[in-house]
Amino acid sequence: MKLHLLFAVSLAWALREDPPPKYYHRDPANSEVYLCDQCPPGTAVRRHCGPDGPTLCDPCPEHHFSEQWHWGETCQYCTAVCKERQLVVRECNSTHDRLCECSQGYHLEVEFCVRHTACPPGQGAAILGTPESDTVCKRCPRGYFSSVVSATEPCLPHQNCSRLGLRTTRPGTATQDAVCETETGGTSSRCRADTTLCEEAIFQFLVSRRLCLVQPDLLLDSLSTRKVDGRSLERVKTMKLLQMWREQNKDQDRLFVQGVSHCEKKVSRFVGLRNLSLEDLVQVMESLPGVKVPQEEVHEVARACLFEQSLLQLLQLWKSRNEKLDIGRGLELSLRKLRGQDVPQPLLRALRKMSRIFNAASLHKMCEKMFVGKFQDSKCSQSKSFND
Known part of the structure; x- marks a missing residue:
């Protein structure tokens, strides 16, 4: 041979x-x-x-x-093994040694792989880091901003309020986007904490507990404010009934429902979650099961909202695409994937707490707060959860 x-x-x-x-x-x-x-x-x-x-x-x-x-x-x-934080790009053969390079997010300095420099707020990544070179940060020019600490995010242009038919209430700076509001003085609701997640989760829980075994008129009598027309009750299922009730009362400033209010108070704590980056938001959305929220929409929400406001907005977008999946189970599956990734620990802790808010035990307590004493004779607590 x-x-x-x-x-x-x-x-x-x-x-x-x-x-x-x-x-x-x-x-x-x-x-x-x-x-x-x-x-x-x-x-x-x-x-x-x-x-x-x-x-x-x-x-x-x-x-x-x-x-x-x-x-x-x-x-x-041949080189025996790659060094710490290095990946094999090409195996050794008769004409070339084994080729190693730093893993994603790191670059080689002398003989060690070190993390790419994260640009501070007010600066953007002008040149992305590679396995051989570090990120180059530059201060955002006039008309642009960066509100995050990131090794990959560039400076973004300030939103043009007049082009959106709004007026500027706070001009943009190097670290913050411009803030717009309607001409009548009402601030746009797009970036408010989206607490409809609570309503959706509670409604879905009620349906999953076979609440349909309860007479519809008994359910309707327990709901506050204006009532749904009783003549249509025979044609709707429980979820539809709850959604109709909410729809017919959406003109009120706030529907005072004890269970939803309790949920909203808990969820609103996560609106203040700081130091999130666009990469973090994309990772969370990609880790959720079912139909994904397109990255363009993730970018759009992050572009329009502060990053600490964006997470709940994106979870609501995911829920609107996955009506048959419950948010608690979705967050549990997301956490399993994210634990093996380079995700900030504060974000993991926040997601873990949110998943507990939307689990079956918590929702059962909220259900009791909403309908205390109304369904004690029903079989609400005798069935499986929505995803079982």
Whole structure:
């Protein structure tokens, strides 16, 4: 086999137009100096040229390589393993050593992989970091801002309030976007804490507990404010009934429902979650099951809202695309994926607490607060959860 490889290598280089590089070799037997051909990449000298003939080359053995023409009698040994925070880009072969590079988010400094520099608020990533070079940060120019600490996010343009048909209440700075409001003075509700997650979760819990076993008129009597027309009750299921009730009372400033209010107070604590980056938001959305929120929409929400406000907005967008999935179970599955990723611990803790808010036990307590004493004779607590 070696003879065939030797012949193939010799023939291949004999057919080349360019002559191989040369080297001088003194024959130890007669002290004569000969001009010899070097061995090509992937081989090593088996016998130097001399009175018996030209240079003979053997292929490099396994786990050895030679990258250049040379006159050495041995090949180099392949690098055994990559260093800490390095990945194998190319395995070793006869002509190349194993190639390692820093993993994503790191670059090589001297002999170690160090994390890319995170640009502070007011600066954006002008040149993204690579495995060989660090991120280059530059201060946001006039008309642009960055409100996050990130190694990848560039400066973004301030939103143009007049183009949106709104007026500017706070001009943009290098660290904050411009704030707009309607001409009548009402602040846009797009970036307020979206507490409809609580209503949706409680309504879904009621349906999952087979609340339909309760007479619809009993359920309707327990709901506050204006009532749904009783003539339509026969044609609607429980979820539809609850949604109709909410829809017919949406003009009120606030529906005072004890259970929803209790949920909203808990959820609103997470609106103040700070130091979130666009990368964090994208990771959370990608980790949720079911139909994904497109990255363009994640960017749009992050663009329009402060990052600490964006998470609840995005969870509501996910819920609108996954009506049959409950938010508590979705957050549990998300946490399982995120634990193995480079996600800030405060974010993981916040998501863990939110998943507890929306689990079956918490929702059962909220259900009791909403309908205390109304369904004690129902089978609300005797069925499986929505996703079981």
